[in-house]
Amino acid sequence: MSALVADRLSHWFGSEPALDSVDLAVDRGDHVAILGENGAGKTTLLRILATAMRPSSGKLEIMGLDALRERRRLRGRIGYLAHAPGLYPALTAAENLAFFCDLRGADRERVPEMLDLAGLSEVARKRASELSRGMQQRLAIARAVLHDPLLLILDEPDASLDAEGSELLVRVMKDRTTVLATHDQALATRLCQRTVVLRKGRVLGAGSRLRVVQ
Amino acid sequence: MSEWRTRELVPALAQFVVLALVIANFGFQIDSRNASAIAPGVLWLALVFAGLIAFGRAFAAEREQATLEAMLMTGAPASAIFAGKALAAGLLLVVCEAVGLLFGVDVSAGLVGAVLLATIGMAALGCLFAAMVAQLRARELLLPLLTLPLWIPFIVAGGQAVQSAMGGSGAFDQAVKLLLDFDILFVVLTSLAARFVLDD
Numbered sequence: 001m002s003a004l005v006a007d008r009l010s011h012w013f014g015s016e017p018a019l020d021s022v023d024l025a026v027d028r029g030d031h032v033a034i035l036g037e038n039g040a041g042k043t044t045l046l047r048i049l050a051t052a053m054r055p056s057s058g059k060l061e062i063m064g065l066d067a068l069r070e071r072r073r074l075r076g077r078i079g080y081l082a083h084a085p086g087l088y089p090a091l092t093a094a095e096n097l098a099f100f101c102d103l104r105g106a107d108r109e110r111v112p113e114m115l116d117l118a119g120l121s122e123v124a125r126k127r128a129s130e131l132s133r134g135m136q137q138r139l140a141i142a143r144a145v146l147h148d149p150l151l152l153i154l155d156e157p158d159a160s161l162d163a164e165g166s167e168l169l170v171r172v173m174k175d176r177t178t179v180l181a182t183h184d185q186a187l188a189t190r191l192c193q194r195t196v197v198l199r200k201g202r203v204l205g206a207g208s209r210l211r212v213v214q
Numbered sequence: 215m216s217e218w219r220t221r222e223l224v225p226a227l228a229q230f231v232v233l234a235l236v237i238a239n240f241g242f243q244i245d246s247r248n249a250s251a252i253a254p255g256v257l258w259l260a261l262v263f264a265g266l267i268a269f270g271r272a273f274a275a276e277r278e279q280a281t282l283e284a285m286l287m288t289g290a291p292a293s294a295i296f297a298g299k300a301l302a303a304g305l306l307l308v309v310c311e312a313v314g315l316l317f318g319v320d321v322s323a324g325l326v327g328a329v330l331l332a333t334i335g336m337a338a339l340g341c342l343f344a345a346m347v348a349q350l351r352a353r354e355l356l357l358p359l360l361t362l363p364l365w366i367p368f369i370v371a372g373g374q375a376v377q378s379a380m381g382g383s384g385a386f387d388q389a390v391k392l393l394l395d396f397d398i399l400f401v402v403l404t405s406l407a408a409r410f411v412l413d414d
Contacts, residue, residue: 052283071413075289086284090219103288127219143284 002061003028003151003177004049009058011044011201018044019055020201024179031173033188034181036198042181043083043155045198049179050080050153063150076104079149079176081157085140089129093120093139096128097146104147118142118168133160138168145172154180158187223271223306227264228313234260235314254376257314258369261329262336262362264310269340270357272303273348282348286413296341296408303344304337324386328375331393332368338397338404339364345411367396 006024010017019041026032034042047053048060051071060067062074087096097111115121118138120131128136137160144152157169157180169191173180182188188195196206238244238256276282276299285295311329315321343360347353375389 050287052287072289072291075287078287080287082280082283082287084280086280088281089279100284100288103285103290147288 001028002026003030003063004179005059005061006049007059007061009045009048009055009060011041011048011053011056017201019048021058022198022201022203024049024196024203026177026179028177029175030194031178031192032180033192033195034179034198035183035185035188035195036181036204037183039200040198041201042198044201046080046153046155046179046181047082050078050082051075052080052082076147077150079144079147079152081140081144081152081154083155085128085136087128087136087139087143090127092125092127093131093135094124096139097143100143100146106147110146114142114146117145117171119164134162134165137161138165141165141168141172145176150177152176152178152180154178156182158182158184223268224309227268227306227310230267231260231264231310231314234263249380251377251382253380254373254382257329257376258373260314261307261311262365262369265307265336265340265365266358266361268306268310269303269337269344269361270354272299272341273344274353277348282412292409292412293405296345296412297405299345300337300341300404303341304333307333307337320380322379324379324390325376328372328379328386328390328393331375331390331397332372335393335397335400336365336368338401342404342407342411345408364400368393371396 002025004024004026006022009019009022009024011019022041022045024032034045036042044053048055049062051067051074054068063077065074067074088099091099094111094115097114098108101108101110112121112124115124118141120135120139120142123131123135128139131139137157141154141157144154152173154169158166161169166187173191178192180192194206194208197204235256238259242252242256244252244256273282276285286292308330311333315325315329340361343357347356347360350356371389371392374384375386375393378384378386378389
């Protein structure tokens, strides 16, 4: 059963097309990597899939719901890691997670669990601004799975992550449908069963990891 | 909480209000005879410009840190996020008002009530426009251009109420009722518009 079906998604910034008739179907439990060079439209596609922005045209169905109409409902089931970590620099790591727990109506008891998952228990009381970029990224990943989402949308999750951080990705993606964008082909082939290559907003190719690498 | 930790805005705003009042005091030669006529205008001018700074920062910081999108992605209603931001920015303005009112003005319940009533509507409008212009490069210029015309009713009615509370002429009750009407109108309108401004 499909977790996500995108039908001819297009988006323009002014007269410039960022996405051009992109079709994408992701089955439940699938891990799909979106590959492409800078400006290929990866972030735009992921923002649309995460319901953070509306496409100029096309249809999007997520978990059987019309994603353009049921955005708020779907956001409770989607975990989204944006390009920027989006943390409050003056709040500690634990406070950042607690704040988003409150916004999601999730139990604050999830905070220590998530900090442990991200390997950040020791820096829980450090302000986000005092954390390294890699730690901030791990904190943002922990926040994305705070509410135990069914679908994960990750925009360059490997940015600034060390080997331990990459293992965190494996853990959070386990048993979750995931669409991630990356420049790193090796990471894409390691984490995902399928890859989609974007170029100038169009799908250049899609298939199993072996075929795309070839 | 962020503002409490960093103390970026409150001391600067309070200082701004005090300086504006001191300069106005020297400029207008305010004394006990003319205080009730001039002081309300001076107070409102100081609060209006302090408000523009406070509301401008309210959403600019969220956009810069990309935390606004993170908040919206939680599924929390945009109107609730907007209300929270407006409340926080309104509280900052209340601190400025407290500084301004304690600065050589005879504080009465009527005076405080009138200023607080005006703050509610001004905060709602100021935050809406701050959210609209937050992503633009010319936001510092656009925010006053959009906000000030719609703040005029609050300044007129608030000025009248404050003047009356300070012993000057004018109908206090009528001005307060007008402020209340404006508050209801703009709080409802901005709450409805918040979804389109923040999330679309």
